[in-house]
Amino acid sequence: MATGKGEQPSAASDQLQPLRDLYGCGPVEITGTRDALYERHLTFDHVVDVNRATDRQQFESAARSIRDVLSQRWLRTEQTYAAVNPKRVYYLSMEFLLGRSFANNVMNALLHPAVIDMARQKGLDVMALTEMEPDAGLGNGGLGRLAACFIESMATLQIPGMGYGLRYEYGIFRQSLQDGWQVEQPDNWLRRPDPWEVARIDEAVEVRLNCSFELQAGALKPVFGRPSILLGIPFDRPVIGYGGKTINTLRLWAAGTPDYFNFQRFSRGDFVGAFAESLGAESLTRVLYPDDSTSMGQGLRFLQEYFLVACALSDLIRRFRSGNSDWNVLPEKVAIQLNDTHPALAVPELMRILVDDAGLGWDRAWDLTQRTLAYTNHTLLPEALEKWPLAWFEAVVPRHLDIILEINRRLLGVVRSRWPVNDGRAERISLVEEGEHRKIRMANLAVVGSHSTNGVAAIHSRLLRSTTLRDLAELYPDRFNNKTNGVTPRRWLLTCNPGLARVISEAIGAGWVTDLRQLGRLKPLAGDPSFLDAVFKAKREAKVRFANWLKSTTGEHVDPDTMLDCQIKRIHEYKRQLLNALHIVVLYNRLRDSRNMEFPPRTFIFAGKAAPAYTLAKLIIKFINNLAGTVNADPAVGGRLKVLFLPDYRVSLAEYLIPASDVSEQISTAGYEASGTSNMKFMMNGALTVGTRDGATIEMAEEAGEENFFLFGLSAGEVADSRGWYDPRWHYAHEPETKRALDLIASDYFSRNEPGAFRPICDVLLKRDFYMHLADLKSYGETHEKVGRLYADQKGWAAKAAINIASSGNFSSDRTINEYAGQIWRVTPCPVP
Ligand code: 26V
Numbered sequence: 001m002a003t004g005k006g007e008q009p010s011a012a013s014d015q016l017q018p019l020r021d022l023y024g025c026g027p028v029e030i031t032g033t034r035d036a037l038y039e040r041h042l043t044f045d046h047v048v049d050v051n052r053a054t055d056r057q058q059f060e061s062a063a064r065s066i067r068d069v070l071s072q073r074w075l076r077t078e079q080t081y082a083a084v085n086p087k088r089v090y091y092l093s094m095e096f097l098l099g100r101s102f103a104n105n106v107m108n109a110l111l112h113p114a115v116i117d118m119a120r121q122k123g124l125d126v127m128a129l130t131e132m133e134p135d136a137g138l139g140n141g142g143l144g145r146l147a148a149c150f151i152e153s154m155a156t157l158q159i160p161g162m163g164y165g166l167r168y169e170y171g172i173f174r175q176s177l178q179d180g181w182q183v184e185q186p187d188n189w190l191r192r193p194d195p196w197e198v199a200r201i202d203e204a205v206e207v208r209l210n211c212s213f214e215l216q217a218g219a220l221k222p223v224f225g226r227p228s229i230l231l232g233i234p235f236d237r238p239v240i241g242y243g244g245k246t247i248n249t250l251r252l253w254a255a256g257t258p259d260y261f262n263f264q265r266f267s268r269g270d271f272v273g274a275f276a277e278s279l280g281a282e283s284l285t286r287v288l289y290p291d292d293s294t295s296m297g298q299g300l301r302f303l304q305e306y307f308l309v310a311c312a313l314s315d316l317i318r319r320f321r322s323g324n325s326d327w328n329v330l331p332e333k334v335a336i337q338l339n340d341t342h343p344a345l346a347v348p349e350l351m352r353i354l355v356d357d358a359g360l361g362w363d364r365a366w367d368l369t370q371r372t373l374a375y376t377n378h379t380l381l382p383e384a385l386e387k388w389p390l391a392w393f394e395a396v397v398p399r400h401l402d403i404i405l406e407i408n409r410r411l412l413g414v415v416r417s418r419w420p421v422n423d424g425r426a427e428r429i430s431l432v433e434e435g436e437h438r439k440i441r442m443a444n445l446a447v448v449g450s451h452s453t454n455g456v457a458a459i460h461s462r463l464l465r466s467t468t469l470r471d472l473a474e475l476y477p478d479r480f481n482n483k484t485n486g487v488t489p490r491r492w493l494l495t496c497n498p499g500l501a502r503v504i505s506e507a508i509g510a511g512w513v514t515d516l517r518q519l520g521r522l523k524p525l526a527g528d529p530s531f532l533d534a535v536f537k538a539k540r541e542a543k544v545r546f547a548n549w550l551k552s553t554t555g556e557h558v559d560p561d562t563m564l565d566c567q568i569k570r571i572h573e574y575k576r577q578l579l580n581a582l583h584i585v586v587l588y589n590r591l592r593d594s595r596n597m598e599f600p601p602r603t604f605i606f607a608g609k610a611a612p613a614y615t616l617a618k619l620i621i622k623f624i625n626n627l628a629g630t631v632n633a634d635p636a637v638g639g640r641l642k643v644l645f646l647p648d649y650r651v652s653l654a655e656y657l658i659p660a661s662d663v664s665e666q667i668s669t670a671g672y673e674a675s676g677t678s679n680m681k682f683m684m685n686g687a688l689t690v691g692t693r694d695g696a697t698i699e700m701a702e703e704a705g706e707e708n709f710f711l712f713g714l715s716a717g718e719v720a721d722s723r724g725w726y727d728p729r730w731h732y733a734h735e736p737e738t739k740r741a742l743d744l745i746a747s748d749y750f751s752r753n754e755p756g757a758f759r760p761i762c763d764v765l766l767k768r769d770f771y772m773h774l775a776d777l778k779s780y781g782e783t784h785e786k787v788g789r790l791y792a793d794q795k796g797w798a799a800k801a802a803i804n805i806a807s808s809g810n811f812s813s814d815r816t817i818n819e820y821a822g823q824i825w826r827v828t829p830c831p832v833p
Pocket residue numbers: 140141142143144146289291292293294295296340378379384385456485673674675676677695
């Protein structure tokens with residue numbers, strides 16, 4: 001591949017030289033043998049003429065040759081951990097929303113110059129090549145993407161960390177639009193072999209269940225009372241730390257069966273039935289649950305959760321035992337972080353291992369369990385808190401139910417002796433929700449069975465303590481803490497926005513890539529016209545790049561000279577896409593009234609998926625699309641306002657769009673967005689935020705100064721206080737523009753061919769408006785007027801954008817992971833020599 005040793009570096013490698021110097025990695029060594037890696041993969045993996053390979057074959061071969069270059073480093077990392085025996089972190093998550101790996105792996109391994117040279121020599125189009133990689137969409141949204149940023153930061157910080165998740169064959173569904181309605185299609189991302197993963201059949205583990213499965217008429221049916229054994233087969237993916245020194249592992253588990261085949265059924269001539277059980281078992285990791293808004297009590301999801309926990313714990317305990325003989329040192333050698341309650345069965349599973357397998361007494365086992373586990377909460381929405389029917393525990397994992405009930409018996413004993421007056425506290429703290437169908441409260445289990453419970457932004461952690469988990473916080477005040485989220489600047493700035501990254505590095509050097517706080521050194525430059533000009537040009541370049549990409553992939557046209565105003569996230573009532581849409585109707589009415597109004601041309605971009613069963617969220621998508629159809633076609637608008645709903649929101653789309661955005665919409669009802677993480681990505685890419693005082697947006701505005709933010713609307717306290725008397729009809733009656741917008745929607749103006757289609761939206765807004773859209777609409781509109789005025793002043797806008805970039809340094813996932821490492825996990829880096 002690329003240049004031989006000793007040749008002059010190209011312009012491209014020159015650009016990265018400072019980064020390499022900084023991290024002590026000399027010029028990338030690419031020898032004659034490696035030069036041939038790419039061709040060898042084409043010839044020997046694909047048996048195809050090098051000159052006739054398809055784009056996909058070129059991608060696979062390029063990716064495989066990158067992996068080859070990394071293999072020894074990857075091995076060396078694991079060998080180092082085995083030799084040094086440091087404390088290790090295991091991040092258990094049902095979701096890892098990885099997106100594509102090619103560009104990031106190349107960048108983090110500092111192979112960028114080599115790849116550019118290789119592409120030039122061989123006449124390859126790197127952009128076309130990267131487009132051949134499907135997104136690994138193994139997550140719904142924020143929680144899954146956070147897990148992906150976290151494991152990258154752990155590797156960059158040289159922390160011995162490992163991710164454990166599931167290898168879903170189908171990731172988050174692909175979204176298309178038909179007539180403006182969301183249509184879900186299966187995401188068969190593994191249809192073609194994935195070049196990054198390594199199957200480790202030899203390290204498969206057994207998972208014992210008290211039931212079996214069968215596929216009956218296409219559906220997975222549990223067969224109770226017939227115990228069975230599943231196989232967990234690990235597939236490893238490299239997680240490359242920036243600089244390429246540490247390469248950690250993300251281990252994803254696929255369900256299989258021990259070479260199982262029912263001979264009796266086969267001999268009876270039941271050829272399908274002979275395989276029924278194995279087909280059933282293998283279906284367990286077939287598909288990711290695409291709903292992040294309600295815990296619907298699906299049996300298969302419960303099994304998936306236990307399967308992840310059983311595989312991960314069996315694997316990490318094996319690792320622990322290979323270096324340590326004394327169970328008592330478990331908390332000194334192992335930290336397990338539970339990403340939400342989804343892996344909370346780790347509490348009884350670890351107890352089972354320590355008591356039943358290791359033979360420890362209860363008290364010893366309980367102490368070790370609590371000191372090893374830690375739990376992160378990601379939502380305050382009661383409908384998303386997991387509660388599983390006790391009956392399912394009984395049927396699938398009866399021993400775990402025994403353990404949970406024993407934990408609960410002891411817990412309630414403590415509570416009742418501390419608060420002898422019965423005021424309902426014990427019932428609220430109990431791990432069991434009583435009733436006709438008793439349920440296990442997974443959040444309570446996670447808090448009780450661990451030593452740390454954290455929220456993901458300051459306000460969220462405060463609200464957890466004071467509302468959702470109040471009783472538990474009073475019982476264990478020292479356990480509760482905050483870890484404000486962050487995002488990796490390697491993916492979300494360096495790689496996705498090369499133009500801005502270059503401008504920043506030219507101004508302050510490249511140290512920001514692993515120390516984002518250094519962006520603060522840009523602050524004095526917010527008054528420097530040449531720096532602002534460079535920032536402006538980088539934004540313009542990113543807008544053109546996005547517009548070209550969009551045109552070529554969807555045929556859709558975006559004018560890079562308009563203000564790009566974006567709301568991209570899961571569609572949910574609390575995130576209030578409807579507030580944005582209502583405001584667009586208000587603007588539309590104004591434009592229709594006056595053709596020569598001062599109005600900077602705006603493009604409003606929406607993107608996001610709705611949970612397939614969330615009817616109202618799907619109607620919101622339909623409404624935005626109909627609104628777009630009407631507004632975009634109206635000559636009275638004269639191109640000043642354009643609305644777009646981009647289908648199939650995913651990591652790779654965000655990587656194109658965020659660098660191009662001028663305005664970031666973070667407009668959730670205050671008190672409902674735990675943190676938000678796209679808010680941070682927009683900020684470091686120089687967009688200005690229109691937002692409520694919610695989640696991490698509050699901390700972002702503190703860093704930048706409120707004068708550089710566009711905050712509006714009710715605070716969380718005001719939302720809570722006005723719940724009792726809030727009446728949306730008051731706003732309808734007293735705010736003429738609000739009334740006019742709602743009347744227009746109700747008049748079927750946007751649904752001429754589908755009369756009454758948006759009635760449910762009008763009803764939600766006018767009858768109850770739980771998320772208080774109408775309360776904030778006026779102040780939202782006023783704030784947008786300020787945004788419009790500032791945008792007309794190019795220099796003023798660029799200065800605020802620069803201040804925002806300069807103030808985003810706190811929102812690197814490196815900072816977050818350092819806090820977890822120091823305060824929760826108590827691990828230190830273990831450099832790989
Ligand atoms: C919940 C459920 C519940 C039922 C089964 C499937 C399922 C899948 C995922 C979830 C998680 C929802 C919680 C979530 O994604 N929270 C988001 O976490 C982000 C990272 O901390 C944070 O920035 C967002 O504010 C928060 O909404």
